[in-house]
Amino acid sequence: MPAATSAIVIGSGFGGLALAIRLQSAGIATTIVEARDRPGGRAYCWKQDGYTFDAGPTVITDPSCLAELWALSGRSMSDDVVLRPVDPFYRLIWNDGTCFDYSSDQAALDAEIAKLNPNDVAGYQHFLAYSRAVYDEAYVKLGTVPFLSFKSMIEAAPALARYQAWRSVYSAVSSFVHDEKLRQALSFHTLLVGGNPMTTSSVYALIHHLEKLGGVWCAQGGTNALIDALAVLFEKLGGRLVLNEKVDTITHSGGRVTGVVTKSGRCFEADQIASNGDVVGTYALIADSSYAARRVKSLKRKRFSPSLFVVHLGLKGTFPHIAHHSILFSDRYGPLLKDIYCQGKVPQDPSIYLHNPGASDESLAPAGKSALYALAPVPHLGSAPIDWSLEGDEYRRIIIDRLRATLIPDIDQRIELCFHYTPCDFRDDLGAHMGSAFSLEPILTQSAWFRGHNRDDHFPNLYLVGAGTHPGAGIPGVVGSAKATASLMV
Structure with a gap:
């Protein structure tokens, strides 16, 4: 089969832009087809009367995964957008007046923990070591690896078992610290990717080390400025960004997808198609396919965030x-x-x-x-x-x-x-199924191979990227999914 020379990416969220940049950098002529009047997806923004309102996300972690997109073409992210460190990372406030500054400064953080419970300072250090270990295993080793078969899930199982991945984040945190407010402070992060701390797998404790290692950042001008910089980078590479064109149908012939047709009747054809849209909605776009209809029914039975x-x-x-x-x-x-x-x-x-x-x-x-x-x-x-x-x-x-x-x-x-x-x-x-803000809920039985596959099982040139695929929601998650998907498309 000849190598693909063209691709269409449906949607211009972080995942879609990151994937399109990787494809275009590899010499694949890529067109992004976006339904709205500006790129961003969930990272849309509104501007009125001198105000800029980001729709979200607003917490930027692991900036290295973004810088890597510029480095693909020998460019520097700092030339196009300025990231500023945020400290404290978060200020946590309870109704009884308790405040907790979640800081990058370890001495300051230890002091905050000691105010809640001096005995938990040592326990926190044990939690931090646990968080680092699951980060190395689940994020570094597996975060950008596509899971295309159940066998790949089985191969990852021993490592997940080693860190008791069946436990919840809250349960894991509670085994290290005893103060209830501190347990909340160390487990709430899963909510930022759509997960319930009480049921989300303990491997998501890796978020804590991810923040400690890379910091928490904001983009000067808002998250929308980062989106705009990614879009400009894509176009500088020769990519084509088409706005105000909502995809109505994904066409297919001979067991392969062939292109998309928009609501306005415009047709785009390419060797490969990737969707950064909602996973249920993506399969609903595939016309006259009993397989796609079955896939929609199967996905609808899953738990959504x-x-x-x-x-x-x-x-x-x-x-x-x-x-x-x-x-x-x-x-x-x-x-x-x-x-x-x-x-x-x-x-x-x-x-x-x-x-x-x-x-x-x-x-x-x-x-x-x-x-x-x-x-x-x-x-x-x-x-x-x-x-x-x-x-x-x-x-x-x-x-x-x-x-x-x-x-x-x-x-x-x-x-x-x-x-x-x-x-x-x-x-x-x-187009979010049932209005879910983060797609599939990140529980263990909906992670890795159990999430949307980065490459479809039936149409060999149809791909998925974004929150509904491995590894999941959040900026590092969807940018990681783009890396995994690109490894299959290039």
């Missing part, structure tokens, strides 16, 4: 006392997670992630003002079929009430702009 309710706020004033990243914990940790993941209940006491980019970068808002982003996990539409057009205003009020009580007492007088993004928007704007 929750959705998010996001409030974007343009406020008068700046807030230097608020960290770049804050986590406002509910008084109910385990029970709240059970409501969201198991019971389909929208919590009236949500835990909130608050993004205050002005703490590191004043360019996202007019002088003397701030663009904030408050996010609360909520059930996806499959478990909580709520009409958010009716319920959204009330839930926004709940979140703003919490910000008023905790951090910004006069928030009502400061609001200049305010809008929210709901599970229905994830479904309608992004």
Whole structure:
């Protein structure tokens, strides 16, 4: 079979852009077909009245995986985008007034742990060693390796068993430290990739070492500036980025996919097709295929991560006392997670992630003002079929009430702009199945070979990239999936 000389990538999220850059750098003429008016996917942004509102993600870790994309063509990421370190990584806040600065400085972090429980300082060191070990095994060795057969999963099993991968992150953390707040502080990270700390495999404890090793960063100008830099890099390499063209059909003939047709009727053909879209939605695009129909049914039976309710706020004033990243914990940790993941209940006491980019970068808002982003996990539409057009205003009020009580007492007088993004928007704007914000839930039985395969089992020139594939969601995850998928396509 002759080598592929052309490719189409459906969608321009982090995974799609990273894959397209790798393909184009390898000499494969690549076209990205994007439904929206700008690249980014979940990393979209809105600009209004001098404010820039990132849709997310806003936590950038492992910048080396991004720098590698520029290095493929002998370029430097710093020429196109500036990354700034964020410290503390997160400020964790509980309703009883307890604050915990999750810092890169080990001495400062030990002091924060000692304030909660002096006896847990030693336990934390043991947890850190565990986190480093699973990072080496699951992220370094397996994070960019495609799992195309069950045999490959079996071969990885001994290493996973060595670190008791069947245990949850929360369970693993609890075996090292005893203070409940510290257990929450060391396990909440899985929520950033759609996982329930109470059920997500303990290998995801690797996130802690990933942050310790590479830091937590933000892009000057917002995450959208990083997306724009990736898009410019792709086009400088000779790639073609087509916007405002929603793919309606993936065509196929003779057991191979042949191209895509958009809603407007435009046709694009290529030797290979990769989708950065929703995994269920991708197979639904394949017309007249009993295999694709079966695949859709099979995927729909899997467990999908929750959705998010996001409030974007343009406020008068700046807030230097608020960290770049804050986590406002509910008084109910385990029970709240059970409501969201198991019971389909929208919590009236949500835990909130608050993004205050002005703490590191004043360019996202007019002088003397701030663009904030408050996010609360909520059930996806499959478990909580709520009409958010009716319920959204009330839930926004709940979140703003919490910000008023905790951090910004006069928030009502400061609001200049305010809008929210709901599970229905994830479904309608992004094609996310049931409005899930992170695709398949990252549990052990939906990891590696059990996730969407980087290459399809039936159509040998159809590929997947992004949160629904191995290794999973988050910027390092989807950029890693692009590396795995590219290794199969080049």
